[in-house]
Amino acid sequence: MSDWTHKYFVEKAWLFEIVMESREMIERGQKLAKAIDAYIREKGFMNAKILDVGCGTGRIAIPLASLGHYVVGIDISPSYIRTAYSKAKNRGVAIEFSLLNVMHETSRNVLVMKHLLM
Numbered sequence: 001m002s003d004w005t006h007k008y009f010v011e012k013a014w015l016f017e018i019v020m021e022s023r024e025m026i027e028r029g030q031k032l033a034k035a036i037d038a039y040i041r042e043k044g045f046m047n048a049k050i051l052d053v054g055c056g057t058g059r060i061a062i063p064l065a066s067l068g069h070y071v072v073g074i075d076i077s078p079s080y081i082r083t084a085y086s087k088a089k090n091r092g093v094a095i096e097f098s099l100l101n102v103m104h105e106t107s108r109n110v111l112v113m114k115h116l117l118m
Contacts, residue, residue, distance in 0.1 A: 005076065006076075009075075009076055009077045009080075010076060010077050010078070010079075013077045013078075013079035013080060014079065016056075017057060017079060017080065017083060020056050020057045020059060020080075021057060021059075021083075025059060026059055028059075029059030029060045029063060030059075030063045032060050033060050033063035033064045033066075033067065034063070034067075036050075036060070036064060037064065037067045037069070040069070046068070047068050047069055047070065048069045048070070049069070049070045049072075050064055050069050050070065050071045050072070051071075051072050051074070052064070052071060052072070052073040052074070053074055054074075054075055054076075055073030055074060055075050055080070055084060055097065056075055056077075056080045056084070057080050057083040057084050057087065058073055058083070058084030058085075058087055058088060058095070058097070061073040061084065061095060061097075062084070062087055062088050062091065062093050062095060065088070065093045065094060065095040066091070066093050071095050071096070072095075072096045072097075072098065073095065073096070073097045073098070074097070074098045074099075074100040075097075075099065075100070076099070076100070076101045077099075078099055081097045081098070081099050084097050085097050
């Protein structure tokens with residue numbers, strides 16, 4: 001993990017968690033989840049298997065799971081994973097979250113997946 005990644009998403013996770021847990025970002029996550037759900041269903045996939053890379057606190061993953069999809073969320077931040085797991089549990093949503101640094105596990109030099117639909 002690069003120094004800046006560790007610094008901002010692990011050591012200072014609380015800073016970004018404040019932003020990610022704001023009402024605006026939660027609502028944005030719900031809207032994005034609904035749009036992703038509509039796209040997936042339009043393509044003929046019901047109850048899709050979804051991997052949310054960089055899931056953060058689950059603001060998109062949890063609503064997708066609530067819509068009936070099988071979702072796995074991964075992130076490098078233990079704090080984010082704990083928050084996401086707690087939120088899902090409190091809402092009665094079945095979802096998997098795992099602590100994983102994709103850059104180390106994939107042996108890639110560059111991996112960009114934000115909002116990628118395949």
